[in-house]
Amino acid sequence: xxxxxxxxxxxxxxxxxxxxxxxxxxxxxxxxxxxxxxxxxxxxxxxxxxxxxxxxxxxxxxxxxxxxxxxxxxxxxxxxxxxxxxxxxxxxxxxxxxxxxxxxxxxxxxxxxxxxxxxxxxxxxxxxxxxxxxxxxxxxxxxxxxxxxxxxxxxxxxxxxxxxxxxxxxxxxxxxxxxxxxxxxxxxxxxxxxxxxxxxxxxxxxxxxxxxxxxxxxxxxxxxxxxxxxxxxxxxxxxxxxxxxxxxxxxxxxxxxxxxxxxxxxxxxxxxxxxxxxxxxxxxxxxxxxxxxxxxxxxxxxxxxxxxxxxxxxxxxxxxxxxxxxxxxxxxxxxxxxxxxxxxxxxxxxxxxxxxxxxxxxxxxxxxxxxxxxxxxxxxxxxxxxxxxxxxxxxxxxxxxxxxxx
Amino acid sequence: xxxxxxxxxxxxxxxxxxxxxxxxxxxxxxxxxxxxxxxxxxxxxxxxxxxxxxxxxxxxxxxxxxxxxxxxxxxxxxxxxxxxxxxxxxxxxxxxxxxxxxxxxxxxxxxxxxxxxxxxxxxxxxxxxxxxxxxxxxxxxxxxxxxxxxxxxxxxxxxxxxxxxxxxxxxxxxxxxxxxxxxxxxxxxxxxxxxxxxxxxxxxxxxxxxxxxxxxxxxxxxxxxxxxxxxxxxxxxxxxxxxxxxxxxxxxxxxxxxxxxxxxxxxxxxxxxxxxxxxxxxxxxxxxxxxxxxxxxxxxxxxxxxxxxxxxxxxxxxxxxxxxxxxxxxxxxxxxxxxxxxxxxxxxxxxxxxxxxxxxxxxxxxxxxxxxxxxxxxxxxxxxxxxxxxxxxxxxxxxxxxxxxxxxxxxxxxxxxxxxxxxxxxxxxxxxxxxxxxxxxxxxxxxxxxxxxxxxxxxxxxxxxxxxxxxxxxxxxxx
Numbered sequence: 104x105x106x107x108x109x110x111x112x113x114x115x116x117x118x119x120x121x122x123x124x125x126x127x128x129x130x131x132x133x134x135x136x137x138x139x140x141x142x143x144x145x146x147x148x149x150x151x152x153x154x155x156x157x158x159x160x161x162x163x164x165x166x167x168x169x170x171x172x173x174x175x176x177x178x179x180x181x182x183x184x185x186x187x188x189x190x191x192x193x194x195x196x197x198x199x200x201x202x203x204x205x206x207x208x209x210x211x212x213x214x215x216x217x218x219x220x221x222x223x224x225x226x227x228x229x230x231x232x233x234x235x236x237x238x239x240x241x242x243x244x245x246x247x248x249x250x251x252x253x254x255x256x257x258x259x260x261x262x263x264x265x266x267x268x269x270x271x272x273x274x275x276x277x278x279x280x281x282x283x284x285x286x287x288x289x290x291x292x293x294x295x296x297x298x299x300x301x302x303x304x305x306x307x308x309x310x311x312x313x314x315x316x317x318x319x320x321x322x323x324x325x326x327x328x329x330x331x332x333x334x335x336x337x338x339x340x341x342x343x344x345x346x347x348x349x350x351x352x353x354x355x356x357x358x359x360x361x362x363x364x365x366x367x368x369x370x371x372x373x374x375x376x377x378x379x380x381x382x383x384x385x386x387x388x389x390x391x392x393x394x395x396x397x398x399x400x401x402x403x404x405x406x407x408x409x410x411x412x413x414x415x416x417x418x419x420x421x422x423x424x425x426x427x428x429x430x431x432x433x434x435x436x437x438x439x440x441x442x443x444x445x446x447x448x449x450x451x452x453x454x455x456x457x458x459x460x461x462x463x464x465x466x467x468x469x470x471x472x473x474x475x476x477x478x479x480x481x482x483x484x485x486x487x488x489x490x491x492x493x494x495x496x497x498x499x500x501x502x503x504x505x506x507x508x509x
Numbered sequence: 510x511x512x513x514x515x516x517x518x519x520x521x522x523x524x525x526x527x528x529x530x531x532x533x534x535x536x537x538x539x540x541x542x543x544x545x546x547x548x549x550x551x552x553x554x555x556x557x558x559x560x561x562x563x564x565x566x567x568x569x570x571x572x573x574x575x576x577x578x579x580x581x582x583x584x585x586x587x588x589x590x591x592x593x594x595x596x597x598x599x600x601x602x603x604x605x606x607x608x609x610x611x612x613x614x615x616x617x618x619x620x621x622x623x624x625x626x627x628x629x630x631x632x633x634x635x636x637x638x639x640x641x642x643x644x645x646x647x648x649x650x651x652x653x654x655x656x657x658x659x660x661x662x663x664x665x666x667x668x669x670x671x672x673x674x675x676x677x678x679x680x681x682x683x684x685x686x687x688x689x690x691x692x693x694x695x696x697x698x699x700x701x702x703x704x705x706x707x708x709x710x711x712x713x714x715x716x717x718x719x720x721x722x723x724x725x726x727x728x729x730x731x732x733x734x735x736x737x738x739x740x741x742x743x744x745x746x747x748x749x750x751x752x753x754x755x756x757x758x759x760x761x762x763x764x765x766x767x768x769x770x771x772x773x774x775x776x777x778x779x780x781x782x783x784x785x786x787x788x789x790x791x792x793x794x795x796x797x798x799x800x801x802x803x804x805x806x807x808x809x810x811x812x813x814x815x816x817x818x819x820x821x822x823x824x825x826x827x828x829x830x831x832x833x834x835x836x837x838x839x840x841x842x843x844x845x846x847x848x849x850x851x852x853x854x855x856x857x858x859x860x861x862x863x864x865x866x867x868x869x870x871x872x873x874x875x876x877x878x879x880x881x882x883x884x885x886x887x888x889x890x891x892x893x894x895x896x897x898x899x900x901x902x903x904x905x906x907x908x909x910x911x912x913x914x915x916x917x918x919x920x921x922x923x924x925x926x927x928x929x930x931x932x933x934x935x936x937x938x939x940x941x942x943x944x945x946x947x948x949x950x951x952x953x954x955x956x957x958x959x960x961x962x963x964x965x966x967x968x969x970x971x972x973x974x975x976x977x978x979x980x981x982x983x984x985x986x987x988x
Contacts, residue, residue: 128955129948135645135962136943158955163925194922207943242955434665437673459636459679462665466635469961470642 120374120491122483123151123360123383125219129159129204132388133473136207142477145210149484152211153383156248157218160202160256161241163194197243199252201259213262214308217253219383220363221271221340232270232287250291254298258305264358265299266338267292269310281315288312292334308358309334313341320350338362339379343369351378365389367399367423367507370483374490375500382487386423387479391472394464395425396440397482401489403502422509428475433461440478582793583801585834592804592836599767599811599838601626601873601894605984611861611892612983617653617839617873619685619767620809621677624652626873627889627979629880629972630687630897635660636670636680639902640961641969643682649938649966650973652684653768655897658760659691662750663743667763675765686766687897690757690799693843693878695741696775698731734774736791754798762808770841771799773815778845782821789824792817792844793831800835811838813875819845820856829863839873840864842893846879853879854887861891882975889979890988901972905964908953911971912936917946919964924950938970 124131131139131152143150204213218239221230231238236249253268270287292309299305316339336358339347343361351359360381364370367386373379390397398418418426426433426440436457455474463471493499598620605614617624630653631638631646638646643654656676661667673679676686733740738753754772761769772795776788796814803812814832818824833840842860847853864874873894876884880898888896901911908920912933917924927946940949940963952960982988 128952128957130952130957130959133958133962135939135959135966137645137648137939138642162951163922165926194925205943205948435669435672454681456673456679458665458669458673459681462635462679463637465664466637466660468635468637469640469958470637472958473640473642473962 118377118491119380120487121149121151121381122487123153123214123362123381124387124480125363125383125385126152126154126208127158127219127385127388129154129202131208133391133476136205138477139207143480143484145212147484148212149487150211151214151381152208153214153216153219154204154208154260154262155216155218156199156253156256156260157239157241159204159260160199161197161243161246162200162202163243164196164198164200166195197241197246199246199248199256201256204260204262209261213260214264214266214360215257215260215262216266216338216362217248217257217268219385220365221269230271232284234287237268237270250294253291254295257295258299258302263304264306264308264336265295266308266310266362267295269312269340271312271340281318284312285315285319306335306357307333308336308338308360311337311339313339313344313347316350317344317346336360338383343373345372348376348378354378367397367425368504368509370486371500371503374487375496377496384483387476387483390423390425390479391476393425394428394471394475395421395423395479396428396460396475397424397479397486398426398441399424399482399486399503399506401486401499401503403499420506420508422507424503424507425479428457428460428464428471430461433457436461441482582790582797582831585836588800588804588836596807596811596838598809601839601871603871607890607983607986607988609986610890610988611865612890612988613892613894614980614983615873615894617894619811621683621685621767622652624685624895625976625980626894627885627976627983628652628895629885629901629976630655630875630895631902631969631972632657632897632899633680634899635664636676638969639906639965640958641902641965643680643684645939645962645966646969647682647684649970650977651969653687653895654682654684655687655689656764656766657691657694658688658757658764659694661688661764662691662760663745667760671763671765677765685768686764687768687770687875688761688764688766689770689877690761690772691752692739692757692773692775695732695739695752698741698744736794738772738795754795755802758799758802762803762806762810765808766810768811768813768839769803770813770815771796771803773817773843775844776817776819778819778848780819780845785819785821785824789817789828793828796832797835800837804836813837813839813841813873815841815843815877816860817844820847820852822859825856825860826863829860833864833869833872837872839875840869841875841877843877846876850881850883850887853884857888857891857893861893864892880972885975885979889983901968902965905968906961908960908964910949910964911968919946919949919953921950932967933971936967936971936974938967940964940967940970 126132131143134143217237218230230240236247236253238245238247248268250268257265267288268291270284270291288310292307295307299307334356336356337354338360340362343364358381359379360383361373361379362383364373364382364384364386370382370384370386373382387397398420419430419432420426438457439454440457440460460471460474463474490496490499600618601615602618603613603615607613612627615626617626629651631651632655633643634657636656637643638654646654658667661670661676670676670679676688677683731741738751738756740749740751742749752772757772758769773792774788774795776785780788792815800812800814803810814835814837816825816828816832818826818828829840842857847856861874864870874892876888876893876896878898879885879888880896880900885896904911904916908918909916910919910932913935914933917932924946927950930946931941931944932946932949933941944963949960949963952963979988
């Protein structure tokens with residue numbers, strides 16, 4: 104870990120609110136090192152990168168095999184010079200192996216997690232748990248991730264923060280199942296604590312399953328109090344619930360993170376509160392894949408500079424506050440994606456027009472997704488900044504919600 | 510509605526009716542530089558008094574012109590003298606001429622920047638490189654970028670790009686662009702890709718020659734060729750487009766590239782000689798018409814001719830002689846370039862020395878659609894200055910990475926354990942600086958879009974490095 108910067112970044116009013124971007128497959132989507140450094144530099148403490156062992160560390164496993172030439176078959180193998188140990192050409196399978204992160208990611212704030220969205224995975228049947236570990240779906244088929252393998256792989260990723268392996272039960276699971284999940288989570292958290300007991304600079308996060316947290320908060324949060332290593336933060340797993348705001352108010356963790364969000368409305372609900380100080384999401388990439396650009400106006404404060412909008416500027420936003428760049432209305436629109444405000448890769452210094460991005464979308468050029476992702480990520484960071492600095496976050500939330508087509 | 514034949518040309522003493530009023534600036538030139546059959550005899554063309562008015566009528570001919578009418582393109586002297594004067598916005602300077610071969614190092618000066626030659630020209634089909642932002646490509650040393658008029662006409666439309674301020678403003682790229690006429694793509698609709706045509710031995714072309722039967726794919730003829738131009742259907746929505754020598758120039762004017770190319774006919778490799786002769790002659794007439802249209806409003810754009818003739822020496826020589834006599838700013842080598850690298854090499858062997866004669870030597874030469882390494886080596890030593898190909902960016906998408914030891918197919922499992930191994934040990938691109946083969950293997954297998962960007966950046970960087978090394982080798986006397 105090679106960071107010398109202070110970790111916390113606070114707004115003038117003391118509010119912390121950061122973005123945890125899902126680094127699917129161990130990378131920041133679409134961003135080469137040079138574009139990432141230029142437009143989303145590591146010096147910005149508000150952008151954190153999450154790496155999931157599930158998709159970053161799955162590697163082929165090759166077994167050594169001894170090749171014996173036919174004519175040497177009956178000879179003493181120890182003395183035969185024609186016996187060679189070689190690595191098999193085909194993998195015997197896939198497993199989770201210790202993997203180093205890309206060198207250019209090292210300056211960024213990073214967190215290692217088992218997976219980002221186990222609830223969604225669970226619904227697809229691709230995240231199942233037993234006492235021995237979890238079974239996850241990867242590009243190479245279903246693989247078993249044991250606590251030992253997870254601890255080794257996650258520590259090799261060398262992030263400052265590591266979330267322990269966790270079990271999840273069904274949202275409508277029975278009490279026994281819930282209890283079992285909590286038990287496993289506590290054990291696995293302690294295992295991780297033991298695995299990095301000598302490393303004082305490594306901080307652990309404990310998982311908190313939202314349904315369990317609401318039903319039995321004390322048991323759920325007890326996980327974070329292991330003897331070996333107390334959690335410096337908790338990661339909320341599941342769908343945001345309004346009850347959580349009050350529940351989490353009294354917590355004294357350095358970090359309370361919502362591991363995954365899947366809609367702008369959910370982000371707004373969390374950001375307008377004060378319990379959570381980091382929001383994890385994959386939305387910038389999801390929107391880019393759908394050719395959508397985040398275009399909400401969140402500069403509602405009269406004292407701030409904003410572009411006056413008239414009827415011509417009013418955009419048809421969807422429920423996620425995005426405009427669909429495949430729409431023909433943008434075919435001749437020479438304005439940047441979000442006029443007057445943004446300084447993203449797609450907007451300011453480069454000034455790609457909506458017309459050009461629309462053309463790229465229609466022409467099915469991958470550059471469209473690259474520009475849209477960079478724009479969306481920038482807008483998300485600006486959105487969280489607006490909430491950090493807002494005098495009345497609830498009012499800001501309402502202002503934005505009115506723009507959405509819900 | 511695209512107008513047809515909307516300009517006047519003179520030939521052989523025939524008087525013309527202006528099919529559309531010329532602007533006062535150039536009308537008098539056409540009358541003043543009217544010449545007759547003596548000039549045409551010298552260039553090898555037959556004379557005809559009937560050519561002008563019937564050839565360049567406003568209405569599309571309902572019947573194709575007869576052979577005599579078709580055979581006569583305008584003479585060099587039919588173009589105004591001022592057209593032959595050097596341009597102040599475009600020039601080519603030769604910095605070093607090899608003593609061992611025809612290779613030379615030079616610089617092409619355009620309104621949007623300089624192109625060091627010999628140079629690789631990356632292809633941005635839809636005004637975008639596949640997966641690579643232009644600024645990243647420019648950082649790899651990419652100077653000239655090729656965009657396809659055909660695709661841009663179909664979407665977003667040349668007029669829209671004009672309204673956006675031209676391709677430079679539209680794409681937010683300050684460097685030089687070159688656009689083609691659209692002819693290659695249009696004729697590919699009939700003949701298929703070069704590879705398809707070569708391997709099908711011309712089966713597809715029979716369907717494009719007016720046969721009433723559907724082609725082997727069961728669909729109607731995609732292309733109809735007449736003296737006026739080419740009618741084709743858009744692959745986007747099936748709408749009909751008429752591409753004429755004039756309309757393609759107008760489209761390229763709207764797009765606003767620094768270098769533009771006239772309309773030419775692209776015959777297949779498998780073609781009988783008579784048909785090839787007809788095709789070459791038609792290309793000459795079309796290119797002259799395009800040139801005339803271009804000269805009405807030069808718009809700080811240079812125009813390259815396209816030399817044709819397939820692998821026929823006589824026709825290639827005729828094409829070189831004729832087109833280099835006209836006031837084009839550079840020469841592109843087009844048409845069918847043979848069946849394979851050896852035939853291309855042979856073609857360049859006997860054709861390229863013709864470009865060293867007299868004033869031809871001082872203009873840049875571009876090889877269309879070829880840029881594999883072996884062909885680059887063969888072409889550069891024979892005097893080619895620029896080459897374009899979508900090959901590096903296309904193969905990048907499919908996992909092929911170019912290295913000094915040949916290309917590697919990253920999807921192979923053997924790369925999954927190449928930890929710390931760059932794609933190419935001598936490459937300094939951002940991909941090689943930050944990623945090893947093992948990780949690229951992982952990205953490729955995971956279908957990550959980032960792979961396409963990294964691979965394309967590397968391949969473009971590799972090509973630019975290759976050309977930089979080639980230029981240095983020429984200067985060092987090694988080539």
